[in-house]
Structures are given as structure tokens and as C-alpha cells.
Amino acid sequence: MVTEPELSPFNPESRAVPITQGRLMDFSDNPFTCMRRLYRTHGNIAALEEQGQRLVFIFGPQYNQQVLSDARTFHSRFFAIRGPRNSSQRRLTCGLLSMNGEEHKRHRRLVMGPFQRKSIEGYRDHLVELAEQMLADWQPGQVRNIFRDMTHYMLRVTSSILFGFDLPELAYEIGHMIERWVAMNHELGMGAFISDPGITSAYSKLLELAEALEAKILAMINLRRSLNSQGNDVLSLLIQARDENGAGMTDAELIGQASVLFGAAHLTTANSLTWNLFLLAQHPGIASDLVDELTENLHGEAPTLEQMEQLPLLERAIKESMRVLPASAYSQRINVEPVAIGPFQLPRGTPIIFSQIITHPMPDLFPEPERFLPDRWLGMTTSPYAYMPFAAGPRMCLGASLAMTTLKVTLPLIVQRFRLTVVPGATINGQVRSTMLAPTNGMPMIVSEPTAPFVASRVEGNIHEMVELREADGATAGQERAA
Numbered sequence: 001m002v003t004e005p006e007l008s009p010f011n012p013e014s015r016a017v018p019i020t021q022g023r024l025m026d027f028s029d030n031p032f033t034c035m036r037r038l039y040r041t042h043g044n045i046a047a048l049e050e051q052g053q054r055l056v057f058i059f060g061p062q063y064n065q066q067v068l069s070d071a072r073t074f075h076s077r078f079f080a081i082r083g084p085r086n087s088s089q090r091r092l093t094c095g096l097l098s099m100n101g102e103e104h105k106r107h108r109r110l111v112m113g114p115f116q117r118k119s120i121e122g123y124r125d126h127l128v129e130l131a132e133q134m135l136a137d138w139q140p141g142q143v144r145n146i147f148r149d150m151t152h153y154m155l156r157v158t159s160s161i162l163f164g165f166d167l168p169e170l171a172y173e174i175g176h177m178i179e180r181w182v183a184m185n186h187e188l189g190m191g192a193f194i195s196d197p198g199i200t201s202a203y204s205k206l207l208e209l210a211e212a213l214e215a216k217i218l219a220m221i222n223l224r225r226s227l228n229s230q231g232n233d234v235l236s237l238l239i240q241a242r243d244e245n246g247a248g249m250t251d252a253e254l255i256g257q258a259s260v261l262f263g264a265a266h267l268t269t270a271n272s273l274t275w276n277l278f279l280l281a282q283h284p285g286i287a288s289d290l291v292d293e294l295t296e297n298l299h300g301e302a303p304t305l306e307q308m309e310q311l312p313l314l315e316r317a318i319k320e321s322m323r324v325l326p327a328s329a330y331s332q333r334i335n336v337e338p339v340a341i342g343p344f345q346l347p348r349g350t351p352i353i354f355s356q357i358i359t360h361p362m363p364d365l366f367p368e369p370e371r372f373l374p375d376r377w378l379g380m381t382t383s384p385y386a387y388m389p390f391a392a393g394p395r396m397c398l399g400a401s402l403a404m405t406t407l408k409v410t411l412p413l414i415v416q417r418f419r420l421t422v423v424p425g426a427t428i429n430g431q432v433r434s435t436m437l438a439p440t441n442g443m444p445m446i447v448s449e450p451t452a453p454f455v456a457s458r459v460e461g462n463i464h465e466m467v468e469l470r471e472a473d474g475a476t477a478g479q480e481r482a483a
């Protein structure tokens with residue numbers, strides 16, 4: 001650690017100064033391309049600098065560990081605008097992602113209960129019911145936008161698990177509002193940092209949207225309270241939660257946590273489900289082996305919690321899918337005191353970006369990194385700072401077990417009931433939006449009977465920059481595998 005007067009923009013001892021002078025907007029416009037260029041130019045640590053303002057990027061396990069394991073020095077500063085005191089915007093941004101220090105620890109303990117195994121057991125049946133309802137609408141011969149299906153499904157799941165209601169219309173409405181709100185926060189957060197003159201007009205729109213969103217969330221909370229029942233949904237558990245001094249959450253705190261949970265849960269999981277289904281469809285051999293494993297053990301049904309632990313190929317396929325196409329592509333920290341990291345000596349308050357989408361395909365960590373090879377995980381252990389779809393350290397995703405349970409219930413039901421084939425020639429684009437890797441052109445797939453062959457399709461789009469679409473056994477797109 002260095003003291004303030006000795007700070008210099010970079011360590012003069014370092015021969016190569018890993019700084020690219022450029023537009024900071026390049027990062028917000030296309031995070032993946034910008035980060036990959038920085039990584040290829042400079043290696044595991046780099047900065048993008050414009051007129052003295054700097055974003056620092058860290059890639060790889062060593063720097064990830066330094067930053068993510070030290071929550072005291074590196075604070076979370078989610079890309080949210082706090083808004084005026086006593087405003088809806090301020091209350092909505094009072095969730096875990098924006099908290100640090102003791103406040104974060106206390107709230108993490110309060111929020112943790114509903115995400116532990118005992119509570120998750122209770123959510124499994126909701127998941128099965130909602131997945132069955134979704135699949136009841138699917139018919140062989142249809143072309144479906146699977147991303148849209150997964151998003152709608154996850155909105156219902158989130159609303160049912162978080163609030164204890166399955167009110168699809170309200171869930172869709174809140175979900176869409178949260179998506180817009182998260183995106184606006186993100187753009188404005190970045191705009192404020194780079195002093196974009198266009199942001200002031202967007203600020204008042206953000207405050208308006210926050211008011212409308214808060215009113216909806218508050219209506220959910222009040223409805224839950226009025227039912228006066230001891231539900232096992234997350235909101236009921238949060239209403240009942242008490243810390244060691246017996247203190248519970250205020251309404252404002254509940255609003256903050258509920259909005260973060262809703263925002264953090266639905267899109268990340270919908271993206272993961274979609275990327276999983278895409279990668280399986282494009283790898284017929286792996287998909288065929290997976291369906292064999294599932295039908296042998298589950299006979300067309302969803303796994304129980306015990307069965308989930310005994311489906312090794314399902315486990316590896318999900319793990320590998322989250323490595324190749326991680327739903328959470330990057331996130332940010334800010335150092336609250338001057339700190340040395342690699343060749344940089346950073347003044348307090350420097351934004352530091354860490355990234356799964358750059359760390360996961362490092363060839364020294366994962367040979368043939370751009371291939372989807374679930375079997376690479378056979379007997380392989382790796383540092384939690386090298387493979388980190390849910391991040392790592394004291395702020396690791398609180399919903400990781402719930403997300404994994406959702407994937408392990410939903411994917412088996414889908415792939416046992418239907419054969420999914422990507423529409424030949426479709427453009428599949430992955431773009432990082434509000435820190436998440438989403439299929440921005442949707443995911444058009446043909447739904448067939450489960451007896452149909454497994455076929456990989458030729459597709460267009462920037463997906464080829466992220467994953468090498470070729471079968472583990474050498475088969476290429478366009479080839480079939482009998483069911």
C-alpha cells in the first residue's frame with residue numbers, strides 16, 4: 001500500500017505501461033469487444049484512459065483474488081445512481097449490491113435465509129409447476145424464440161418465489177420496468193462517470209421510472225402483508241427476518257432488497273437457460289448423451305433435490321455452459337483507499353472492472369477455451385477466481401444455489417420433452433447489456449418431438465467470436481445425431 005503523495009499514474013519501474021488512450025464510451029458501447037482488445041493488447045491488467053479519467057480492468061485469477069477477496073478495500077459500486085434523499089430512486093438502490101462494510105454484512109445475513117438449502121427445497125415444486133405450464137404451450141413444428149420463453153418463465157418464477165404470487169401480468173410488468181430501470185441506471189452511471197452532457201435530461205426520466213417501479217413493488221409488499229400468512233416465499237421470510245439484536249427490515253430496506261433480488265434473479269437465469277439450450281442444440285453428441293442420462297434416471301420428469309446431485313453430465317454441461325457464455329459478463333469495484341495493483345498505484349476511487357467473459361476463455365486456465373467441452377470438468381478442480389460465473393469472495397452471488405436449482409429442474413424437463421434445433425441460418429448475437437451477456441437477436445429454435453434427431457445448425461452472428469461451434473468428436477454444424 002502507498003501513501004497519497006507518492007501516487008503516480010503508473011509505476012515508473014514497469015517497462016510496459018498497460019494503458020490505452022481512447023474513448024471511455026467504447027467500453028459502455030461494447031464491453032466485450034473493448035475488454036477483449038485491452039486484454040489482447042496488455043494482458044491481465046490494463047487501463048482505458050480519456051482526458052485523465054481512467055477505468056482499470058483486471059483479468060485472470062491473481063488479480064481477481066486480490067480484488068474480490070478484499071471487500072474492505074474494494075467496495076461494490078453497482079452502476080446505480082443514488083438519487084435525492086427520500087426519493088424512490090434512493091430507496092430502490094438500497095439493496096445489497098450497493099451496500100458495503102458492516103451494513104452489507106448485516107443485510108447479507110438477513111437476506112441469506114431464504115436462499116439456503118432448506119428454503120430452496122420448498123421452491124423446487126413451484127419451479128416444476130411453472131416449467132410444466134410453459135411446456136404445455138409448446139407444440140412440435142413451432143419455431144419459438146426460446147430467449148423470450150425463458151425470460152417470461154423466469155419472470156413468473158421470480159415473482160412466485162420472491163413474492164409468493166403467480167400473477168403473470170404483474171410479474172411481466174415489474175420485470176420489464178426493472179429491466180428498463182437497470183439499463184437506465186447503468187447508462188447514467190457510466191455517463192456520470194465520463195461526464196456525458198446528455199445525462200441530465202435522462203436523470204429526471206430515471207427518477208420518474210423509479211417512482212412508478214417503487215409503487216408496484218410496494219403494492220406487492222402490502223399485498224403479501226395483507227394476506228397475513230406465513231408463506232415460504234422470499235418476501236415473507238424477509239418480512240420475518242431479524243438480526244441478532246432482534247431488528248427487522250424497514251419498508252424502505254425491503255423495497256431496496258426486493259428490487260435487487262428481482263433484478264438479479266430473472267435475467268441472469270433466463271440468459272443462462274437460453275445459452276445452455278443453445279450450446280446443447282449445437283452439440284448433438286453431448287445433447288444426446290445428456291438426454292440418455294436424464295431419461296434413464298428421471299423417465300421424463302424433473303429431478304428431486306437428491307436426484308439433482310446424481311446427474312453428472314447435467315452438472316458438467318451447466319458448468320461448462322456458464323464458463324463459455326457466462327450470464328454475468330463483468331462487474332465493478334472501487335478502491336476506498338490508495339492501493340497498488342500490478343503496475344498501477346491507484347488513487348482512491350478508481351473504478352476497477354473484473355470480467356468473467358475475459359477470464360473464462362484464458363487458454364492457460366482452460367485448454368481449447370472457446371470449445372464447449374463439458375468433459376473437461378471430469379476430475380478437474382480450478383481456483384474460484386478462475387471460474388466464477390457467480391463471482392467469488394464475500395460478495396459472491398447470494399442466489400447461486402437457487403439459480404443452479406432452477407437450471408437443474410428446468411433443463412431436464414425441456415430436453416426430455418422436446419428436441420430443440422436452432423433455426424438454420426439464424427443470426428445469434430451475444431451482447432453485454434447492463435453487465436449481462438444476452439442473446440440480443442433472440443434465440444429462434446424449432447421445436448420437435450423428442451424422437452427427432454439431434455441436429456446442429458449453421459448460424460451467423462458474433463456468437464462465433466465467443467464459442468467455437470464444433471462437436472467434441474469432430475462433427476461440424478449441419479450434422480445429425482440419431483435420437
Ligand code: HEM
Nearest residue numbers: 096264265268269272327328331390391395397398399403
Ligand atoms: C445464473 C444466474 C445468476 C448469475 C450468473 C448470477 C451472478 C452474480 C454475480 C456475478 C454476482 C456478483 C456481482 C458483483 O460482485 O458485483 C451476483 C450477486 C448477487 N446475486 Fe446473483 N446471479 C444469478 C442468479 C441470482 C439469483 C437467482 C438471485 C436471487 C434471487 C441472485 C441474487 C444476487 C444477489 C443478492 C447478489 C449480491 C450479493 C452481494 O453483494 O452480497 N442472483 N450474482
